[in-house]
Amino acid sequence: MTRWQKNAAWTLTLYALVVLMLRFTAGDGWGTSLLIALVVTPLALWMGWLRRRTNEQAREWGRRRVRPWPEERRR
Incomplete structure (x- = not known):
């Protein structure tokens, strides 16, 4: 089946x-x-898409974080 x-x-x-x-x-x-x-139905599909997109962006943001976390700066 196609996408x-x-x-x-x-x-x-x-x-x-x-x-x-x-x-x-x-x-x-x-x-x-x-x-x-x-x-x-469209509302549920949109909410699923939004959750997927938010999780992907959070993973990318976590990998790309340039500044150290506040607790790591105090060490």
């Missing part, structure tokens, strides 16, 4: 899980669950 096919499969899977979760746990109707899932 975009994997992303599409994950997105559809997440959407289906959110619809089912809303339908059977919240007791909403199918229409309401489908509409709410249209909002929740």
Whole structure:
């Protein structure tokens, strides 16, 4: 599978899980669950992307730190 096919499969899977979760746990109707899932799915994907990006930047920042940490300066 190509990268975009994997992303599409994950997105559809997440959407289906959110619809089912809303339908059977919240007791909403199918229409309401489908509409709410249209909002929740992109938000969840964005939050996952943001977490990944933040972690990557934190790792890079930790490697590139030029000044020593305050506790290391006192030694």
